[in-house]
Amino acid sequence: MLDLTVVILTKDEELHIKRCLDNINDIAKEIFIIDSFSTDKTLEIASKYSKVKILQNKWVNNYAYQFNWGLDNAPITGKWILRLDADEYLLPELIAELTRKLPEMSDDVSGCVINRRHIFMDKWMKGGIYPVKLLRIFRNGKGRCEQRLMDEHIQLSEGKTVDLENDFCDHNLNNLSWFCHKHVNYAVREAADLLDIELGITGAAETDNNKEISEQAISKRKKKHSYARKPLFWRSTAYFLYRYFLKGGWRDGKEGFIFTFIQGWWYRTLVDAKIFEIKRKCGDDTEKIKTVLQEEYGIRL
Structure with missing residues (x-):
């Protein structure tokens, strides 16, 4: 298990949440779900995981606001924080890389950039835009989501970033x-x-x-x-x-x-x-x- 807190925003994600939680449950120290008052079985499924803590906050049409609200209100104790969406998951190669590298990361590193691959209609979109490199892992207290309407990224207050070699997947199962x-x-x-x-x-x-x-x-x-x-x-x-x-x-x-x-x-x-x-x-x-x-x-x- 890593000294890692995972923060997931949800709103009616019963189709994806089990896959997501199964994927990170063994490596995460704690998992916080920031839920926008789901009306399906999202919370029923999530509550079955002992590491999961659920907070609810009204959605105001702004991802950055909701994510930063989670950072401010969840009792996060992990040294590192992973921002993950409910329809995303880490590939086994990335999990192995994190297990190997994260505990030994030098103190001057505050963020990790990882590759996102899109899985669309159950097929990896290798052409067009791959790889999308995103800063998704950051030290507790060293990062926040920049406030903008679209294409918001994690912004560090200090420290440098390192690029990891392996991928996580954006794999939405809706039609x-x-x-x-x-x-x-x-x-x-x-x-x-x-x-x-x-x-x-x-x-x-x-x-x-x-x-x-x-x-x-x-x-x-x-x-x-x-x-x-x-x-x-x-x-x-x-x-x-x-x-x-x-x-x-x-x-x-x-x-x-x-x-x-x-x-x-x-x-x-x-x-x-x-x-x-x-x-x-x-x-x-x-x-x-x-x-x-x-x-x-x-x-x-």
Whole structure:
């Protein structure tokens, strides 16, 4: 067992939570579930694990807020903290690597970056975007989730990071309708984030280069800043072509086409359509945009 606390956010995750808890139960010192008042069997399943402690807090449409609430309110005693979603799990190779390396990690290391692989329709998406490198493990008291609407990362207060060699999996078992609906919900938040970057609505985007997040996260953030200033609709098409042909999404067969089409073109075009809709009403008037986002979508910038 490692000196490791796992923090998992849940809302109606009965389809995934047992797989997730079985995966980390033997290596974790303690597991905290921060639940947004699930109405299915999530908590019934989770309560059967002796290491699991459940806290509940109302969801306010903000992952970073909920995760940081968990850090502030859960009685965490682990030396290290792992941020994990209910539909994610660690591969055996990563568990072995953590067991070997984490107890001997030097004091100047405050975070560990690990590779995420997407499993879509039960197939590993090797082309397109793999590997996504994320800072998911950090020392207790040395990290928090940065406050933003989308693509939030763990930000360290001090110390350096190391890259681990092995992977964890994002493997959601819901059907395509659920997958598309999730992206519909994401679209307006992504639109608000891109508008913020483009128009400097909150000024938060100016601080992105000064954050202690992973190198890939910094690179991705710079690309997003560039993307935000490219023409609507043209950019979503270019992004799909880049991921599918240049990055090799086509190598993953029919599943790879569906995954890249939905994530890389349909979703990105929907985001642009939301921006187009908002700008038709507001132009570049940032105060009007903030009002529309809050009154029509419940998003506060």
